[in-house]
Amino acid sequence: MTLVELVVAVVLAAIVLGTATATSLRQQQSHASLLSSTDTDAQIRAATLVLAGQLELLDPLAGDLVQGQAEDTALQVRAPVAQSIACRREVGSATLLPDTPGAVSLGGSTSTPRTGDTIWWLADSAWRASRIAGVNSVTVGCASALGAGRAVQVILTGADTVEEASPIRVTRQTRYSIYLAGDGTHQLGVREWSDSTHRFSAPQPVAGPLLPRSGARRTGFRYFDANGVQLSPASGPIDVTAVARIRILAQSVATVRRTVWDSVRVDSVDVALHHAVGH
Amino acid sequence: MSRCTMQLDTDAHVRHQRRGGALLVALALLALGAALLAGTSAAARAAARAESSREAQVLAAAEVRVALAEFMTGWSGVHDALPVGFDMIDTVGPRQRGFGGAMVQTRMRLLRLSGARFVLAADCQVGPDDAPQARRRAYLLLERRLQIDSTAPILPPVAITRWGLADLY
Numbered sequence: 428m429t430l431v432e433l434v435v436a437v438v439l440a441a442i443v444l445g446t447a448t449a450t451s452l453r454q455q456q457s458h459a460s461l462l463s464s465t466d467t468d469a470q471i472r473a474a475t476l477v478l479a480g481q482l483e484l485l486d487p488l489a490g491d492l493v494q495g496q497a498e499d500t501a502l503q504v505r506a507p508v509a510q511s512i513a514c515r516r517e518v519g520s521a522t523l524l525p526d527t528p529g530a531v532s533l534g535g536s537t538s539t540p541r542t543g544d545t546i547w548w549l550a551d552s553a554w555r556a557s558r559i560a561g562v563n564s565v566t567v568g569c570a571s572a573l574g575a576g577r578a579v580q581v582i583l584t585g586a587d588t589v590e591e592a593s594p595i596r597v598t599r600q601t602r603y604s605i606y607l608a609g610d611g612t613h614q615l616g617v618r619e620w621s622d623s624t625h626r627f628s629a630p631q632p633v634a635g636p637l638l639p640r641s642g643a644r645r646t647g648f649r650y651f652d653a654n655g656v657q658l659s660p661a662s663g664p665i666d667v668t669a670v671a672r673i674r675i676l677a678q679s680v681a682t683v684r685r686t687v688w689d690s691v692r693v694d695s696v697d698v699a700l701h702h703a704v705g706h
Numbered sequence: 707m708s709r710c711t712m713q714l715d716t717d718a719h720v721r722h723q724r725r726g727g728a729l730l731v732a733l734a735l736l737a738l739g740a741a742l743l744a745g746t747s748a749a750a751r752a753a754a755r756a757e758s759s760r761e762a763q764v765l766a767a768a769e770v771r772v773a774l775a776e777f778m779t780g781w782s783g784v785h786d787a788l789p790v791g792f793d794m795i796d797t798v799g800p801r802q803r804g805f806g807g808a809m810v811q812t813r814m815r816l817l818r819l820s821g822a823r824f825v826l827a828a829d830c831q832v833g834p835d836d837a838p839q840a841r842r843r844a845y846l847l848l849e850r851r852l853q854i855d856s857t858a859p860i861l862p863p864v865a866i867t868r869w870g871l872a873d874l875y
Binding site for chain 2: 437570572594
């Protein structure tokens with residue numbers, strides 16, 4: 428091979444590699460943009476869907492929304508934290524189903540029930556409720572198909588009877604709000620009521636960062652009555668028993684390049700509340 | 707004579723140096739190409755893994771609802787004949803779903819709580835048992851409404867909303 432041939436080969440290789448490098452860089456840039464967009468969408472979706480899943484089970488007429496606590500950027504609700512089946516017939520207490528390894532669970536929880544929560548059980552045709560006065564961990568043997576093992580037993584404040592195989596749900600006062608985090612970003616946060624400290628916990632981030640305002644649009648909650656008329660907290664506290672629909676609006680920015688705020692992503696979901704859908 | 711020999715020696719030395727330089731450049735370019743390929747390959751693998759994981763989550767969330775809907779659509783006298791306190795296990799799949807053809811399997815469990823009340827649980831898993839990519843559970847509390855007309859077809863029970871499909875794990 429002569430020097431000329433070698434130089435030609437090297438130049439050609441350099442052109443090919445240069446083109447490949449440029450293509451690869453472009454591909455990585457578009458991948459980063461796509462990742463940024465999907466991450467932003469995922470945060471917005473998390474904000475809207477987590478809240479929608481919680482809100483769709485609420486009944487304002489049953490007190491699931493708290494008077495004076497339905498605001499533009501905050502909402503206090505009685506959120507479900509666990510659901511299960513009563514393991515056995517008990518008076519003054521209720522035992523949730525034990526988690527049997529390998530079996531399809533008949534209940535679930537986002538948090539272990541604790542003192543101050545409310546337990547609801549479906550008696551003949553209506554939900555009955557009691558405040559939880561204490562929580563134990565017990566070893567139980569339930570009726571045949573319900574399993575056996577370690578389970579959570581909650582102590583009721585009264586001497587109510589919870590029949591075997593009654594559907595159970597546990598709720599907790601929970602406050603969702605858009606708050607300014609320590610790093611300067613706005614987050615959707617959740618604060619749970621603690622009976623031991625008699626106050627809400629510090630906000631825990633659920634989704635974010637969110638854009639609090641973009642033009643006339645504001646991230647937060649909107650409330651509508653059964654006729655579709657928007658109820659505004661600006662003109663005094665909202666009567667939560669009149670709320671038939673809640674709109675959750677979340678917006679965020681996707682950074683396509685590091686130095687440029689490129690695009691505002693917006694999503695919203697409307698949740699028709701329990702009494703509004705006729706059950 | 708001696709001058710000519712010296713000239714030839716110098717040319718040979720320069721050619722040798724040039725060959726060495728070109729070889730070095732060629733090797734450097736090859737190394738760069740290899741690094742480029744390795745980097746692109748690693749980035750592509752990471753992107754594919756991330757997409758696969760994201761798709762698995764979406765699939766699990768969708769499939770668990772599909773399985774519940776299919777179960778309710780296929781409600782029959784067999785389910786109605788289930789004695790109180792007994793349960794029934796069923797499996798939907800494994801079947802291929804999504805662009806990547808992920809294997810999805812949903813285990814269903816129906817328990818009869820009383821004459822009119824059932825609880826239906828679904829546990830959907832995307833991926834094999836030893837390395838699941840995503841998992842999603844859902845529950846329905848079902849109640850059979852009183853049916854006065856005995857000649858009417860038997861309808862499946864309906865979900866009680868306040869216990870209904872919820873994101874609890």
